[in-house]
Amino acid sequence: MTIFEKIALREIPASILAEGEDWIAFCDIAPQAPVHFLVVPKRCIPRISEASTSDNALLGTLLAAAASTARQEGLAENGYRVVINNGSDGGETVPHLHLHVLGGRHMQWPPG
Ligand code: 5GP
Numbered sequence: 001m002t003i004f005e006k007i008a009l010r011e012i013p014a015s016i017l018a019e020g021e022d023w024i025a026f027c028d029i030a031p032q033a034p035v036h037f038l039v040v041p042k043r044c045i046p047r048i049s050e051a052s053t054s055d056n057a058l059l060g061t062l063l064a065a066a067a068s069t070a071r072q073e074g075l076a077e078n079g080y081r082v083v084i085n086n087g088s089d090g091g092e093t094v095p096h097l098h099l100h101v102l103g104g105r106h107m108q109w110p111p112g
Contacts (some may be wrong), residue, residue, distance in 0.1 A: 002096035004040045018069045023062055025069040025101075034104025035073055035080070039066045045097040047086050066099050075103035083111075 006012040008024045015027040017037055028036040039062050045051050051059060063082075070080050080103030085091040 002044050003094060004038075004096040004098065005042070005044055008040065008042045018065065018072060020061065020065060022058060023065045025065060028100070032100075033102040033107075035075060036100065036102050037069065037073070039069065039099040039101065041097060046095045047092060047097055048084050049086050051097070062097075062099055066101050070101050070103065073103070075101070079103065081107045 003012060007014045007016075007026060014029075016024060017027065018025040022042050023039060024042060025037050025039045028038055041058055041062060043058075045055060045058075048059075066082050070076060080101055083100040083102065084097070085093075085100070
């Protein structure tokens with residue numbers, strides 16, 4: 001079981017911001033911005049490159065959850081960034097698909 005599945009099951013504590021039937025949003029333990037939370041499917045897909053067409057509805061749900069939770073956290077007016085790290089070169093460290101939502105400061109481009 002991944003660390004994010006354990007958070008969804010409340011086996012590991014986390015600051016949970018919002019939750020739906022098949023997703024959960026919680027604060028990142030090592031925030032990279034004043035607001036930094038993760039949106040995670042409760043069912044583990046290791047990474048976006050391993051999602052299949054049968055996951056399309058869930059992927060859309062995760063994007064909508066990122067936007068609704070960002071609005072809830074007060075980020076809608078000034079904006080925010082949504083990031084998915086995929087695989088080694090992408091900087092992925094937890095093999096359970098997650099969307100990073102970062103806000104509360106101006107983001108640089110290109111990312112490092
Ligand atoms: P990745 O590097 O895979 O894109 O992102 C993994 C993220 O998960 C990192 O930003 C890291 O800080 C966060 N993370 C890792 N372990 C935990 C944990 O136990 N709890 C929480 N809330 N976040 C975690």
